[in-house]
Amino acid sequence: MVRAFSAIHPAVSFTFFAFIIIFTILFQHPVFVGISLSGALFLSWLLSGGQGVKSGVKLYFPMFLLIALANPLFNHRGKTVLFYLRDNPVTLEAVTYGLCMAASLVAVALWFSCYSKVMTSDKFLYLFAGFAPTVALLITMTLRMIPNLKVQLKAVASAQQAIGLDARTGNLVQRLRKSMRITSILLSWAMEDGMETADSMKARGYGVKNRTTFSLFKFDARDGVILAVVLGLAGICLTGYFLGYGVMRFYPVLAPLKISGLALCLYTAFGAYAFLPVLIEFRENLKWHFCK
């Protein structure tokens, strides 16, 4: 359970996630992708424990395989031929590129899942209420309605079962007809319930001028420091990218890894960036441990 990282100001954590996701897409380089992936895995382990990581792996492994396999099958560029598949060469370069892309994609997906854990809908609404209040509200309402309708779907289905219209029995046509009945009931219920919500919103003054929003978020000195660190490290990484350190040449032959001083600095900076939430968390834990 992450407390320290979730407690920082939404604007800061949003900036952090925006940059890390952009970097993960931008840097097509095994070292950067590896760092980003491990950072994302570590954070998602902190956020949701071993069970969360396990379900994440289950969700993203097929995607990883698809991308990793697709590239060497579609692309035959590269000089080092590993073997031939139906007269088409499968090259080491294409395999490496596929693996790198797949890892980067999974890293992005993991960062997104961490994002949705940290940036809860109240934070999202807070951030976008100034910029696009209606759209932010629309998205938040939809997210709230999904579990709501799921519960109602179960209620409708069991009520139908109770009056002898169990959608799981009968032949295909009968089942289909009963399922249609359930969706139809659900639609009516959702609409009627929605109208009540809308009237209730209106009664409480939705859209009336001079309404203020209340939020618990306060931008304090610690947030300022973290934001400065985030922007500083991001600046270093971006500079490195524009100097050509962020990408590795895959074709026609794999380029050797750059290990000059500057490259090492860049790897360290990116590592610090990717593990920033984890570091914040550990610092907080240590503080708690020793100040108890």
Place this chain on the structure above:
Amino acid sequence: MSDESEPLTPRASTNIDVSAGLKSIDTNIKKNPHTQESMINTSRKTETNTRLKLVRKGLVVLIPVLLIISALVGNGNYGLLSVLLIIVTTVPFFLRFERRKPQARELVIIAVMATLAALGRVVFAPVPDFKPTSAIVIIAAVAFGPEAGFLTGAVAAVASNLFLGQGPWTPWQMFCWGMIGFGAGMLSKGGSKSVLVLSIYGFLTGFAFGWVMNIWFIVAFVQPITWAAVAAAYISSFWLDFTNALSTVLFILLLAKPWLKKLNRIKVKYGLLE
């Protein structure tokens, strides 16, 4: 039945256009509501309009700027560029909706339809590409117009990806489903609302959805991009696209009539006729 969704006076209806309606803090309005309110509102309105104009100009400039940066830095990584371009393309739709200051009822209707579309996608997730989402988006568009159709599709994509995995493909899916909704809305506005026309539209967009998403796949994950690789991607996705098209037709045939009837009833009951 009195129509509660309409503003009480015409004055109120023009006053709704306050950009930061949720955030504005004004204290001295009570004294003379008529003159001061309208004064503040016109000043705010112009402020909002200039801001929107700036955004609009920014959007127009942004696309070539992005392309130029990408060409200069150019290393064949178009994934991020494509995502940014797609986001820029969808922003105007949201801005328009934002500027219109929609009523609570409009919001709720779009949220309900988007929820149903997203739920349908999540429920049918185990069967690849077999989903009622497009069909529900099309039905929403036919019942409530192109704008509602676009928003239903776009929001359904975001919401369902919260369960199926958010990623850089989310803006692409928002664009695809949004456009399916927008097109369906335009189609029904043009007068063709029959189930047959909608089914044909659903079948075609089922393929179009897959074809646009293929572009994303190729741009982001295939390097170097060759005609052979493009052809391979399109050929290998054929059956998935076909499943998508077929499921859309199937769900339109099943849902269009009863759901449109219900939605029309709701429209009449709550006075939502435009």
